[in-house]
Amino acid sequence: MSSTPTGDIRIAGLSVHLVRWPLKMKRRHGVGDIERTMPGVVVKITTDAGVTGWGEASPWAVFTGTAESCAAVIDVYFRPLLIGADPTDVTALMNALEHAVVAHTEAKAAIEMALLDILGKRLGAPIAQLLGGFVRREVPMSVSVANPDFDEDMDFVKRLAGEGVRLFKVKTGFLSHREDVRRMDRLRAELPADTDLRIDYNQGLEAWDALAKVREMERFRPSFIEQPVPRDQRAALAAITAAIDTPILADESVFSPAEAVEMVRTRLCDCVSIKIMKSGGIRRAREIAAIAEAAGIAGYGGTMFEAGLAIAAGLQFVASTPNVSLGAEFYTSTYVIGVEILATPIVIRNGRNVVPTGPGLGVEVDERAVRSVSVDVRS
Numbered sequence: 001m002s003s004t005p006t007g008d009i010r011i012a013g014l015s016v017h018l019v020r021w022p023l024k025m026k027r028r029h030g031v032g033d034i035e036r037t038m039p040g041v042v043v044k045i046t047t048d049a050g051v052t053g054w055g056e057a058s059p060w061a062v063f064t065g066t067a068e069s070c071a072a073v074i075d076v077y078f079r080p081l082l083i084g085a086d087p088t089d090v091t092a093l094m095n096a097l098e099h100a101v102v103a104h105t106e107a108k109a110a111i112e113m114a115l116l117d118i119l120g121k122r123l124g125a126p127i128a129q130l131l132g133g134f135v136r137r138e139v140p141m142s143v144s145v146a147n148p149d150f151d152e153d154m155d156f157v158k159r160l161a162g163e164g165v166r167l168f169k170v171k172t173g174f175l176s177h178r179e180d181v182r183r184m185d186r187l188r189a190e191l192p193a194d195t196d197l198r199i200d201y202n203q204g205l206e207a208w209d210a211l212a213k214v215r216e217m218e219r220f221r222p223s224f225i226e227q228p229v230p231r232d233q234r235a236a237l238a239a240i241t242a243a244i245d246t247p248i249l250a251d252e253s254v255f256s257p258a259e260a261v262e263m264v265r266t267r268l269c270d271c272v273s274i275k276i277m278k279s280g281g282i283r284r285a286r287e288i289a290a291i292a293e294a295a296g297i298a299g300y301g302g303t304m305f306e307a308g309l310a311i312a313a314g315l316q317f318v319a320s321t322p323n324v325s326l327g328a329e330f331y332t333s334t335y336v337i338g339v340e341i342l343a344t345p346i347v348i349r350n351g352r353n354v355v356p357t358g359p360g361l362g363v364e365v366d367e368r369a370v371r372s373v374s375v376d377v378r379s
């Protein structure tokens, strides 16, 4: 006799933690510099069947929104739609949230993460298997070079290169163009010859002279140049893509599946950064990957400032999605955020993230660690 795994489980509680992650290093980007701490949100969904799901939102004020509004959206608008519902009806619940509140993709990603965590634990399978199974069990890790102290950054990068990391993404556009060229020169000269360098402007150039600057960067043979111009300068981005040989990657310009359709229609880019915090969760991230794949546009696994839960969810997504072939930047929980909220940290081996294979997200949360960085808890 077997019992049905769904239909007899209800959401009993929801805790929303507004947290402040301490940071191990400063970060500079085209926009949105980060000094000592970064706000975030952690959610815990409890059920009447004893299964608990965890999620994380990683909002960034200059990109997807603020952590304070994210926590409020979950607490005030999502809570009544979730309490008493069957958490295994993930798609139906996420559609309800989608129709209840516009945008707030990171709040939706956090809830979807917790629901899929519950579903996976209920079925005894990692989320990657719920989505069709593993296409990769390890993901090449791309580390971003974004410290304003470049000497400190070179030490960090060389240490990681010694540990087997071969993908580095250099954040440019926050210093002068001349300084960016100097940094790239030094990285090319001092890193192993097989290092795969990428460049990310984080919208840092102005459209009118972006092409000339981007073109000059081609001599460093980056495998792609990311988001040189502001999000809304899509015509300029498409023009740069058409003009140069180096692949152009869109990040801030593509959040949703609908924007991915536009990306294809306008041939906006050659590759795209897919982030569950932009799309509103793993399922929509996979829709973007599929749209891109059909158009011959390669996917890259992007992140925001994510602690272990969001990284675990990202790994489940990339592990099960063929068209994320350019690696993924799942390094922040290990190297940037100064508190570990997972009982067992994400494993990095030879410059690759190892995908957890336990049920759901495949990780366990250290609740004491979450509480230690919580500045406001609503339950």
Ligand SMILES: [Mg+2]
Binding pocket: 200, 202, 226, 227, 251, 252, 273
């Ligand atoms: Mg980016």
